[in-house]
Amino acid sequence: MRLDEFIEFEANERAERRRLAAEKDYGILDHLDSFERRFEEHVSDDAVVGSVSPSIFVGRSNYPNVSTGLLSPVGREERAARFETSAAWYDEDVSIADVFDRRTSLLNSTRGVDVADAGATGGVTSVAGGDGPAESIHDAWDGWLGVQREVAIADRPVDVEIGLDGTPDLDFDIGTADIKTPTGPRAAARTADLGENPHVPRPVQKTLEDDDWRAEGAMTYLYRRGFDVYDINTILSAGALGRGENRRLVPTRWSITAVDDTVGQLLRGSIRDTPTVDRIEVHRNEYLGNAFWVILVPGRWEYELVEMKSPGSIWNPDPEAGVSLAAASEGREGRTGYVEETAGAYYASRLGVLEHLDDRGRQAKALVLRHVSDDYWGPVGVWQVREAVRNAFEGEFGTAETFGEAVRGVADHLPVSLGRLRRKSTMAAGLQANLGDFVDAG
Numbered sequence: 001m002r003l004d005e006f007i008e009f010e011a012n013e014r015a016e017r018r019r020l021a022a023e024k025d026y027g028i029l030d031h032l033d034s035f036e037r038r039f040e041e042h043v044s045d046d047a048v049v050g051s052v053s054p055s056i057f058v059g060r061s062n063y064p065n066v067s068t069g070l071l072s073p074v075g076r077e078e079r080a081a082r083f084e085t086s087a088a089w090y091d092e093d094v095s096i097a098d099v100f101d102r103r104t105s106l107l108n109s110t111r112g113v114d115v116a117d118a119g120a121t122g123g124v125t126s127v128a129g130g131d132g133p134a135e136s137i138h139d140a141w142d143g144w145l146g147v148q149r150e151v152a153i154a155d156r157p158v159d160v161e162i163g164l165d166g167t168p169d170l171d172f173d174i175g176t177a178d179i180k181t182p183t184g185p186r187a188a189a190r191t192a193d194l195g196e197n198p199h200v201p202r203p204v205q206k207t208l209e210d211d212d213w214r215a216e217g218a219m220t221y222l223y224r225r226g227f228d229v230y231d232i233n234t235i236l237s238a239g240a241l242g243r244g245e246n247r248r249l250v251p252t253r254w255s256i257t258a259v260d261d262t263v264g265q266l267l268r269g270s271i272r273d274t275p276t277v278d279r280i281e282v283h284r285n286e287y288l289g290n291a292f293w294v295i296l297v298p299g300r301w302e303y304e305l306v307e308m309k310s311p312g313s314i315w316n317p318d319p320e321a322g323v324s325l326a327a328a329s330e331g332r333e334g335r336t337g338y339v340e341e342t343a344g345a346y347y348a349s350r351l352g353v354l355e356h357l358d359d360r361g362r363q364a365k366a367l368v369l370r371h372v373s374d375d376y377w378g379p380v381g382v383w384q385v386r387e388a389v390r391n392a393f394e395g396e397f398g399t400a401e402t403f404g405e406a407v408r409g410v411a412d413h414l415p416v417s418l419g420r421l422r423r424k425s426t427m428a429a430g431l432q433a434n435l436g437d438f439v440d441a442g
Helices: 003-020 028-042 077-083 096-104 143-153 202-209 215-224 229-237 252-270 343-360 383-393 403-411 418-424
Strands: 047-053 055-058 065-073 106-114 158-164 186-194 280-287 290-297 302-309 324-330 365-372 398-400
Touching (some): 047 077, 055 143, 055 229, 065 158, 143 229, 202 215, 215 229, 215 252, 229 252, 290 343, 290 383, 302 343, 324 418, 343 365, 343 383, 398 403
Parallel strands (some): 106 186, 302 365
Antiparallel strands (some): 047 065, 047 158, 055 065, 158 186, 290 365, 302 324
16 A cells, blocks of 8 residues: 555544544542442451452562562452453553553552562561571562462462551542552552462473573573563563572563563564565554554664654643654664663564564564654553554555655654654654755644
8 A cells, every 4th residue: 555545544544543532531530439449348357358469560669679569459359360461451442541440450469578588678478387588589489479479470360368467548539640650559468378379381380490591591482482571571570580599579660671672682683684574664553642653664674763752741741842752773783771762662662563573574674653642641551552563563554665755754644843853863864854844843
C-alpha cells in the first residue's frame, strides 16, 4: 500500500477508535473506596487468609536495602492471573483506568531485606521451621524470601497466607498528585506460608539448578524456550538467576529493562548477518494515547527512538510548555551505556522491532517515532510501549520510494515540524531540508 493511501486508511481507523473510546476515566477514586471495603471483609485479625499471589515486587529506594513484596488481589482471588502485567493486557484492550483498577487492587505485603544478604535487614525469619535468616539470597528457600521466590518462578498464581504486622491503616484520602502513581496499598508483613506446592516449569528449574550459569545466558535460554520477557523479569527480580552466590534481588523496574536489553542483544546478534528488508516500510499503531510510527529502511541494523511528548500529557503536564523531545540511537554494534533520555521505552520499543525482524529473518535500519498525546493522562508502565510496537507490524503498512519521502509523509502527522525533528533525530538529520521544514508545529 502506498504511503499516502496507508496514512488515509490509518486516519479513518483512528477516527473510528476515537468514536468508540470512552472519555478519560477518573472513576479510580470510587474504586479505591470499594477496595477498602473489600479489604476489611477479607482481613482476619492480623492476617490475610486464603489470598492468591500472582506476582512480586522489589523496590529500588534505599538500594541495596530494599522493600520486597508479595502482591495479592484481596477479595478477587479467583481472577488473580489477570492482575499480573502481561502481553494479554494489550489483547484485552485495557484502558488507563483498567490498569489503575488492577494495580491499586493489589495489596503489597512487604518486608525489608538486603539484595544480597537475606538476613542483613531485620532478619527474615523462616516460617517453615527454619533456624533463622538465610545466609544469602542464593540459599533463601524458606521464610519470606523463599515464599516470594516460589511465587516468582511458578507458572500460575500461588495460594499464600500472609501474616501482617498488625492491621494496616489504609489511607485512601488521595488527590490528583497521588493518582499519578497507580500502586496498591502497602502493609508490613510478618510471615508468609505457601498454601500449595507451586508448579515450576522444567526450563526454570534448569536455570535454578545450574549455579555456573550467568544471568544473561539464563535469560536468553528461557526466552528461546517460549518464556515472554514478563515471566523472565519476575524470575530475575526474585534473585533466581545468575551464578550461585552472586545472585541478587533486582528491583522490579531495573529487571524489566535488563531483560528487554538482554533479549534485544540476543536478537540483534541473530539478525546481524541476515539479508535486509527490500523496501521502505511504514508501520503504525496507537494505544492508550501513544501513537507509534515505525519506519524500516533497507540496510545494516541501526535504530533510533524519538519521543514527542505533548503538553498536557503525564510526562509533560504544563499545557503551555510546548512539545518536548527526547531521542536515543544505536548502530550495528549497539550501545555501551544506559539510555537516559528515553529510558526503558528505548529498550522496550527496540525489542518489538527486533522480534519482528528476527521472525522475518531480515535486518533493517529502524526509526521509531513516538507521540505521547494529552490522552495519556496516567502512567501505566513501559509494557504499553513494548506491546504497541510489537503489534504495529500486524495488518496493513505503507511503502515509500525513499527514506526522505517516508519521514516527510509521517512528519505531516506529528506534533512538531520536520525541521525540529531533524535537529533532534540522528537518522533524520541527513535529510535535505527546505524552508518550509523549519516552520515549527509544536
